[in-house]
Amino acid sequence: MDEITGGGFPKGRPTLICGEAGCGKTLLSLEFIVRGAIDYDESGVFIAFEEKPEELAMNVASIGFDLKKLQKDNRIKLDYVHIDRSEIEETGEYDLEGLFIRLGYAIDSIGAKRVVLDTIENLFSGLTNQGILRAELRRLFQWLKEKGVTAIITGERGEGQSLTRQGLEEYVSDCVILLDHRVINQISTRRLRIIKYRGSVHGTNEYPFMIDEDGISVLPVTSLILEKDVSTERISSGIPSLDKMLDGKGFFRGSSILVSGTAGTGKTSIAACFANAACERKERCLFFAFEESPNQIIRNMRSIDMDLQKHVNAGLLELHAARPTLQGLEQHLVVIHKQIKRFKPQVVVLDPITNLISVGSVGEVKAMLVRLIDFLMEEQITVMFTALTLNTVVSEQTDEGVSSLVDAWLLVRDIEFNGERNRGMYIMKSRGMKHSNQVREFVITDKGIDLVEVYLGPDGVLTGSAREAQKLHEQTGLALRSNALTMKDREINRKRKVLEAQIANLKTEFESVEEELNKVYIEEELIKKVTGDNREQILKMRQGEGAPDNKKGKKK
């Protein structure tokens, strides 16, 4: 609240809060008083024209304010001004000095710095002389300013364009805040808008706010700056094979991840896996479920061997389930904000965001998600959304058009083939990292989630049992081939053996031939020699003793 008014209500000046019945005017002003008393040590006076102090105390006790105690401590003074038309008769001139005196007395008695008049317009219904009333009110505001108290005046919203029924905004011109309680699609959203604020830079948008057990909370529609720290740290998706597709490391911390897919493709399982991985790393995780109850999720995840209960028990995981139609989008956002601020998780899961569409229009959902992502990025929280895409949607756009906002987008889709449905997953985008461009088959087993490489064969991409069949087929082929190979090998061996045998045979044959040839040769030599010898002997015998030298030399 202070953020959008640029520092809170104008000090020492009156502020007008107007709005329709039941939009929280009284509560807002009362919270202003109570917070002032508790947090800033400024006591306050609450003048009620509508409700009695006891009623007020009772009403706000439900949101945790203990008015009685504060009253006893003289921090707050509740005053009830009862105006009953039937008891009052007007005659002649009068003024509201009595009110002034009461107010002045109340302020002085506790040294109040803050004053609330709720709802001053009741004066108009009780009194008929409007001329006097208006003049007196103007005097009242002037007087309040002089007193230096910060005042809040509440007023009912008037018919048509006027901000208040009686045109109070004419008098209280320093700051005007309009509260609005709108019902769109059967869901009410409270909104707040600062119409006018002199001397202050204020947000002019409509800001949704909500009332819950902690009082009022307002949150800005968009954060003004787009400057966030970025982390280069990577965190695992909880599915090792998916991490492998993402450059082997997983997502960046503080990034936003969208998992989209048709019904029953296992989006929630992926999200739960992610949450589980975060808890395993001893990080805190918040899981917002818009479809299933926490117990349902825990039970369902047990079927894929994931025990979320132990993380819940360890206080690492918190599951929040709420039907989207429970409250308006803005309220959802506020609730998420609050839970995140309280629990301080490192990982947040929203499952699924598409359900939110039942509460608001596409534009609104998108605006909400932008704000949520902005907020989460600022807090360095990694967020995973799941989104349901319809089969009829041909384009790969998610309904909310958040795809451009997120950092990583996983698409899980059905692949219908051969009379069965299988899940295929691929990464549509992943900013700032190398990622696989392949379609993986995504299988959910008793052991958890795994990604299997799809079979890319001559018949195209095969998944599921077709892939298994193809694998089997291949294996058979392999076996057959190897069998054939061994047979051939053996034959070659045999051939070789035969040949070798033949070679040996030939060799021996050759040897015998060689021997034979050798024999002939030696015989011839021998014959030659013998005949030579013989001839010499014959010669010798013919010549007698002649030329023995010759013979000797020749012999040598």
Next chain:
Amino acid sequence: MSKSYKYELRLYIAGNTPKSTTALTNLQKYCEEHLHGEYKIEVIDLLVQPQLAEGDQIFAIPTLVRKVPEPIRKIIGDLSNEEKVLVGLDIRPVTMQQ
């Protein structure tokens, strides 16, 4: 003070403003005229006793409160219109009654 009057009136004023004095004189005049001897007027100056304003739910000045008889009636203003004051106080002029 123990004597109970048929009419107990309380006039709240704040200081000695013309309106207050007008109211007081008007009131005294009417009472003398219509409720002779049966009334009691208490004048409270809120500037002196501001804490009393809460009790009778006073916001306008001057205010005339009829404490007795019940129910409590309030008349605000300087009481310049005699008929309205009398109707407001539930006192009918004697002439009308007869």
